Amino acid sequence: xxxxxxxxxxxxxxxxQSLVSGISTQEAKIQPMPGLNxxxxxxxxxxxxxxxxxxxxxxxxxxxxxxxxAFGPGSIPGNEQxxxxxxxxxxxxxxxxxxxxxxxxPSVNEAWAAQPxxxxxxxxxxxxxxxxxxxxxxxxxxxxxxxxxxWRRFRGLPAVSIG
Numbered sequence: 001x002x003x004x005x006x007x008x009x010x011x012x013x014x015x016x017q018s019l020v021s022g023i024s025t026q027e028a029k030i031q032p033m034p035g036l037n038x039x040x041x042x043x044x045x046x047x048x049x050x051x052x053x054x055x056x057x058x059x060x061x062x063x064x065x066x067x068x069x070a071f072g073p074g075s076i077p078g079n080e081q082x083x084x085x086x087x088x089x090x091x092x093x094x095x096x097x098x099x100x101x102x103x104x105x106p107s108v109n110e111a112w113a114a115q116p117x118x119x120x121x122x123x124x125x126x127x128x129x130x131x132x133x134x135x136x137x138x139x140x141x142x143x144x145x146x147x148x149x150x151w152r153r154f155r156g157l158p159a160v161s162i163g
Contacts, residue, residue, distance in 0.1 A: 001113060001130075002105050005137040011162060012141040013098045016046065017091070018160040019148040025087045029078075032154040037077045037147045043090040044071035044080065046144060050097020053136045056118075056129055057104045063093055073121070101137070 020028070020039050028039035037045075048071050051061045061068070070080035113130025117123045126132040149159065 001108065001110065002133065002137070005134050006102055006105060009098060009102065009137040009141070012138070012145060013095065015145050015160075015162045016043075016094065016141075016148070018162075019145060019152065020087060020091065021160075023087065027155075028087050029081075030155070031078050032151065035077075036151060036154065037144070039148055039151055040083075040087065040090070041071060041075075041077035041080055042144045042148055042151075043087060043094060044083065044085070045075075046141060047090050047093035047097060048072060049136055049140060050094060050101060052119075053101050053133060054097065054104070056133055056136075057101070057108070059100065059104065062096070062100075067093075105133070 020043065023039055025040065028043070031038050044067055048063050048068050051063045051068070055061060066083060067085070069075065070083050108130075113128060113133070115129040117126050117129055117132045119126075119132060122132060122135075126135050153159070
């Protein structure tokens, strides 16, 4: 049911690795202009997003509660200074989440996907659990990967390709 989405999810994982390769934790916290999401915030946000996807699949959250607060919806990049994780730790959490979701998702059925989306502020655009999951796997990650690409350009770093 989510075979194509999982292919794109895998591409997103590879692109994320390319976008942050060689960026230190200290550099990843630099905000070149007000309001711009930093690589540190984006990577933490993608890590907790995999937690939400796990939760949709009936699994426990794995990221620390402090990450959910610092990188969650409504959080402000630059305010996560209390998080002592390194970029490597955040990336490892994203990767572990990708592995879990890729392993768990093939077992869901149409009845699961047809359930109402439990995240109230996202119901308008993603009415079902299946819609929300597809968003988490594809468009949500792609939006934030585009922000990472923009951050790189603001910092004078070269573009990287998806391939």
